[in-house]
Amino acid sequence: MSTATEQLLKDHKMIRKILESFDVDNPRFPEILKTLQRVVVGHAWFEDEFFMPAVKTRPLIFKPFWSEVSTEHEHIGGLLALLRKTGLKEKKTLQARAITLRSLLETHFTKEEDVLFPLAEQVIGRESLVKLAATMERRKEEVRDHLPR
Ligand SMILES: [Fe+2]
């Protein structure tokens, strides 16, 4: 049985894989961007909906992180929406926004992977995180209502 953090790490891996072909010069750029947006927004929804409430039960330890993480989710979601609205002809703008997105995602993932997730594994414990993963699995269909078109 895997834990919620292990599930979320799998998403990070998938997102990094998509980022490998996330290049403005790629002829499939519009589809890749659309996929990236759905996967990233879906992933952030799982973290906000399931993982955050679990860490919020331990405010003394996690309070410094959760507002930062949620704010970053908003920034990343906003930038993805902006990229979707940017015309293909505006190549310089697209490129600049794509670079910003890449670095936002990398900083965000590093924070979660190096600090937040290991801390949660320590404080919340494996057993609770396995239960949380099961809840996420059971309610995974709900993510659809929160995805951009
Ligand atoms: Fe996140």
Ligand SMILES: [Fe+2]
């Ligand atoms: Fe994440």
